[in-house]
Amino acid sequence: MNATVSSGHDFDGDLPLACDLYLQWAIETDYVDVPNARIDQDATTSVGLLIEWKTQQAASDAAELVHALVIHVPSVYLGGSRSAGVGKIRRVWALTVPTAKLPDFLRRAGRLATRIELAMPMAEGKLGAENVKARLSRSPVLAAVLDDGCAFANDRFRDGMGTRILWLWNQDPEARGAPLIAGRGPTPQANFGYGGQYSKGDLDDLFDTADGRQDQAYQGAGLAGMRRRATHGAHVMDLLTNTEAPWPSGADPWEIVFVQFPRGGVEDPSGIWLKRHALDGLNYALACAGSDTRTVVANISWGPQTGPHDGNSALEVGIEELVQAQADLDPPRKLIISLPAGNSYGTQSHARVDYADGGSFDWHVPPDGELPAFIELWWPKGVLPGAAALRITAPGKASVAIEPGKNAAPDKSWWARLKKIGDCVKVLVVVRPTYAPGPSGRMPGQHGRWHFEIAPTPSGIDGSVHAYVARANHNMGARRRAKASYLCDAALQASRFVAPASREEEALDSAIRRVGTLNGLATGASTYVAAGYVSGEFEIARYSSAGPTRGMALKPDFACLTDRSQARPGLRATGSRTGTTAVLVGTSTAAPQLGRMLVMGPPPVEYTPSPPRPERVGAGCLGAQPWLLRKE
Incomplete structure (x- = not known):
């Protein structure tokens, strides 16, 4: 119940x-x-x-x-x-x-x-067995994968000593495994108190008990998502730690810590859930590092479209603190965090309106959405709440001025507030699920065209008002409950009728922008961000998000191979079980490649687009690992 x-x-x-x-x-x-x-x-x-x-x-x-x-x-x-x-x-x-x-x-x-x-x-979780066979990493390089779907029984992640997964933490509140309390994990400090964990010894016991049958091993670990033939986490982990790729002379393949994001989070595309679980997960991975571990490379192939996009979100500040804390150790340890640029270049999820001149755009909210729709607006630094002039017109309703204080809709079908967050004014608008009436007599959200109008404010403050729509495309293996909303205006509509070669360009005079769409988690100073390109002529992947951001980050760091060709998008890597493969499309495949290259040494730039597009590919396109280009 x-x-x-x-x-x-x-x-x-x-x-x-x-x-x-x-x-x-x-x-x-x-x-x-x-x-x-x-x-x-x-x-x-x-x-x-x-x-x-x-x-x-x-x-x-x-x-x-x-x-x-x-x-x-x-x-x-x-x-x-x-x-x-x-x-x-x-x-x-x-x-x-x-x-x-x-x-x-x-x-x-x-x-x-x-x-x-x-x-x-x-x-509070319903925790199971407590027999943890604890061990810290002895590997000079420890790989941390924060994702969904740990294929610990797949031969790609096993060697003569058993699984290479040193620790697995399933963050689902009802996960099986040992509780994360003091003394029941890699270190007493990893007492996060929720989810369930398995050490390498526990995972090997599960595999042996199942007589090497992978389905039974996954079932024994309570990983229901591993019933699928492919998972996002297995694919990404293969790209980050694959033993087919060359290893430094005398080095052993890296040990791996896998943080399994909670099921509820994987099924929620809004990004609200990611903040806490990503920071906890990074801390857990670092707790698994031993005295011989000099580098930890962590891959998070997830990220929201929303956020301040200036490197100052609480999670980004926490990541910066972690990177510095590792550098301050004696001897120092390097923490490399690789992130995808995002796949929102063409999703109409970002708008930019000049603060002084003002402007308008529409937000289209589709029917039959089972989750709320979210949009954030951020004003330039220095703007006071009383000077942030915004009017919203719901479909078929009168316009409403959004001002400091409460702005509840009369029928409770939507919610909007304006508030100063840090140095900037922010507005959050939430439209209730549009599929049916909600509990307690609440009205469903209104689907249709929501009109946003930002009044001209000639105040001497330069900058733009940025709007970001929360992503609603489903994550791999998750139930699709949300419906993607998007932004539009008359100028963008007119650009639909241009020649096909020009459809990837910005629409003239439109507030809806393709640039400035970087992953909302990828705008900090110490993280590494990977865009995507297509093999052959090094064409930029059409979906790969672009800079600049509202802060200091102007572009991704590099671009990595994400598509074999325009006709064959995506990259092939391992599936859930030994001998299986699957194709995954998106910059999620670029991030683990970049993380691996940064550990191996300075990545060689193989190609820079002409004319240069640093806001799309950063310093340029990196050469692909040979095994990614093998014949299928």
């Missing part, structure tokens, strides 16, 4: 200024439409948060606060961990707060935090 998570909030006045708009939306709407907020009725409900504290002292004060409120925070964020630097409390935490304690926690934490962001609401 399912029950909706209730916020149980009792706030006097508004939420603290540090609270992000997604958290505000969730609390004000009692979590009715938050993806994956429906959980078992008998479970203890909690809310996942990602928090950036203002200063190191504020983080220390927060540590005292969570101790007083008896709120569990993983030890990696509180100091005493190799990955954090002994005794150093982090400034970015991922934690879970019981809903009953959330109001008091937010009131008291709000004065200490720069931002408090919503992650996935969750329940």
Whole structure:
């Protein structure tokens, strides 16, 4: 039986200024439409948060606060961990707060935090066996794959000593495996408290118990997604760690840590869930590194279309903190994080309107969507909330001015708020699921054309207002419950009738832009971002997202092979079982290639497009590994 998570909030006045708009939306709407907020009725409900504290002292004060409120925070964020630097409390935490304690926690934490962001609401897990055969990595290079679908029984990831998977953490709350509590994992600090984990010894025991039958081994580990012939995680892991590719002289194939994203997250394309699970996953992988491990290469082939796109999201700040913490170790350790550029170049998911001149565009929300539709708007730095002039016209309704404070629609079918987040003004608009009336008499969201108008504001402040639509295309192997919304205007409509050779270019005078579409997680200073190109003439992949961003990141770092030809898109790599292969399309295949090349040495640029397109391919196209070009 399912029950909706209730916020149980009792706030006097508004939420603290540090609270992000997604958290505000969730609390004000009692979590009715938050993806994956429906959980078992008998479970203890909690809310996942990602928090950036203002200063190191504020983080220390927060540590005292969570101790007083008896709120569990993983030890990696509180100091005493190799990955954090002994005794150093982090400034970015991922934690879970019981809903009953959330109001008091937010009131008291709000004065200490720069931002408090919503992650996935969750329940305490139903954990199984506790027989963990612990071991840290002895490999100079440790590969971390944060993805969906760990093919630990596939011969591609096995050698004479068994599986190369050193640790597997399944983040699903009801996952099988040992609990992540103190003393039950790679280190006592990896006490994240949810999901289930298996060490290399445990996985080898599962394989031996199944007499080498891969289906039974996956079933024994509780990996239901491995029933599929191919998984995103197996494909990416093959591209990152494949033993067919050349290895440095005398080096052994890398050991692997696999972080299995939760099922609810894989089925939610909004990106809300990713923040907490990605940061926890990176910390878990680093906890698995031994004293001989000098490099950790982590691949995250996921990412949202939304976010500030300036490198200052809480997750990106947390990643920067992790990279620096590894560099500060004695001896130092290098952390390489490879990310895809994204596949949104042609999805009409980004608009840009000059702040001084103003402009307008339409947001098309389709019918029969089972999840909410989200769009974010970000104003230039220096703009005050009162100077962010926005009007929204819902299909068949009168226009509404979005101003600081509450702007609830009369029929509760949509939600919009304007708020200053960090240095910028942000507006979040959420349209309820459009497929049917919701619970508690709430109206379904209105499908159709939503009109956004930004008034001219000649204030001397340069810059643009950027709009980003949350992605709604389903992830590989997930149920498709969302419907993709998109942006349009008259100028873009007119560009549909140009010659085919010009259809990849920007539409003249349109607010809808192909540039500026980089993965919302790929705008930080220390991550590496891979775009995609087509084999042969090194043509840029049509879907590969482009810079510049709203921050310092102007382009991807490099482009890697993602398509054999325009007629044969995608790359072939291993499936779930030994001897099987599958084709995966997208820049998810470029990111692991780039990560591998960065470990092996400086990548050689084989080709630079003419004319140069750095916003699409960065420094240029890297040569493909020979095994990727083999005949099929």
